[in-house]
Amino acid sequence: MNWLKWDLNLKIRLTGDTVFNLLFWMYFPFITLFFSEAFGKSVASVLMAVPPIFSLAGGLFGGFLSDRLGRRxxxxxxxxxxxxxxxxxxxxSSHWLDYFAYIGIGLGGAIYMPASSAMVADLTPVKDRRMVYATFVTGRNIGAVFGPALGAVFFFQYRHELLWTCTAVTLLYSLAILLMIKETLPAAAVAARQGMRLSGILKEQVSSYGVIFRDKLFALYIAAGILVTIAFMQLDMYLAVYVTEYVPAQKLLTIGDWSFSLSSSQAFGLILGLNGLLFVLGVMPVTKWFEEWPERNVLILSSLLFGAGMFLFGFTTQLWLLLIFTVIFTIGEISRSPVTESFISKYAPDHARGQYMGASGLQFSVGRLFAPVTVLLSTWFPPLVVFGFIFLVTILSSLLYIRVFKMLPASYYDPQREADAV
Structure with a gap:
């Protein structure tokens, strides 16, 4: 689906999301350090565990609102x-007020995201959704790659100017949504909305999500996502520990008498940089490469590639080999993102698409909660065992995906759902 043929709603949101994510990544990586300096490391570690809980609740609430009041x-x-x-x-002028504002920023983003993802599905034919979602993933990751480098300067030296810039950009984007973006709520959801009473909104939300979480197939899908998220999070957790503790300083390039060497921490930075660069440059080509593959095969391959790439790290400390393994697990990582949102948009009923999008965030929230277990395991076991555990959770994830797709109803594969009309 050519970008020029996109609905105006999608073009505005792609531009807004990309700019905002660039600003987001200019402050987010440094916020823990900011609060550690303000409150101390022990207090900050406790405080930083709270915002994800609010974000999880916000995602569920945002999904409900998007189905009952509308995406817009x-x-x-x-x-x-x-x-x-x-x-x-x-x-x-108060660090506690700073903390409250930080929670509010995350809560606002969590409320926004399910409706945003649902609107993509509302406006995009089923056959084009992977590529459209891949485009949004690319936009988000441009910020993730360049934001931290800019933030290292602006957050510490020009924090107030950066925050006011974030305020202005977000406000302008909000006004663009208000004035230019049209509602896309499907007719089935509109019919359900007509019978809603404001006084019963909380009860209805609990009831609606109760139905979703009793969906055994969806529960298995979430469980598979939790397992693979545990593996994905190791890039910032155990992999950082392994590279800095076990990979020695070494020469990366040697030409005649000239050589270029990297320390352990610099080697980890190079691995992160390669991962980020591949994400920005590779999401669209990889998605196109697997475009004709069934979602089942892409999700299974993604889990196994990531796990295998990570597992191979345990066999060597040679940097060039580690960079090759980074390419392997990154291909697994980037092939997954567009497919997961595409799967939910297709599986969820039209009247509950936003709620399913919100509930799917559980796999990332719960996965992040359990991901640090590898650091604990590393105190008792050698690296190969820890990387073996990471590979194991991705294998279990792929087995659950096999089970999920065996349970899918025949209506999921109905050719009529592949129609271009939306």
């Missing part, structure tokens, strides 16, 4: 909340 109201609520919290952060 949920996105407006999330975007304006972020703008106001950035302004509060910029104006604050």
């Amino acid at each position: 109201p949920a996105m407006l609520l999330g975007a304006f909340m972020q703008a106001s919290m950035f302004a509060l952060f910029a104006l604050s």
Whole structure:
């Protein structure tokens, strides 16, 4: 689906999401350090465990709102909340107020995301969704690659200017949503909305998510996602420990009498940089490469490639080999992202698409919660055992995906759902 043929809603959101994510990554990697300096490391470690809980609740609430009130109201609520919290952060003279604003920023983003993902599905034919989602993933990762490098300067030297810039950009984006983006709520969801009473909104939300979480197939899908997320999170957890503790300083290039060497920490930075660069440059080609593959095969291959790439790290400390293994697990990582959102958009009923999008965030929240277990294991076992554990969870994840697709109803494969009309 050519970008020029996209709906105006999608073009505006792709631009806004890309710019905002660049600003987000200019402050997010340094926020823990900021609060550690303000409150001390022990207090900050406890405080930083709280925002993900609010984000999880916000994602569920945002998904519900997007199905009951509409995609646009949920996105407006999330975007304006972020703008106001950035302004509060910029104006604050109290670290506790800073912390409250930081929680509010994450909550606003969590409310926004399910509606945003659901709107992509509303506006995109089934056959084109992988590539459209891949384009949004590329935009988000441009910020993840370049944001931290810019933030290392701006966050510490020009923090207030950065926060005011985030406020202005988010406010402008909110106004663009208000003035230019149209509602895309499917007719089935509109019919369900007509019978809703405001006084019963909380009860209805609990009831709606109760139905989703009693969906055994969806529960297995979430469990598979939790396992593979545990593996994905190791890039920032055990892999950092392994490279800095076991990979020695070594020469990367040698030409005649000239050589270029890297320390352990620099080697880890190179691995992270390669991973980020491949994410930005590779999402679209890899998605195109696997475009004709069934979702089942892509999800299984993704889990196994990532696990195998990580497992191979345990056999060597030679940097060039580690970079090759990084390419392997990154291909597994980037092939997954567009497919997961495409699968949910197709599996979820039209009237509950936003709620399923919100509930799918559980796999990332719970996976991040359990991911640090590898660091604990590393105190008792050698690296090969820890990397073996990482590979094991990806194998279990792939087995669960096999089970999920065996349980799918025949209606999921109905050719009528592949129609171009949306």
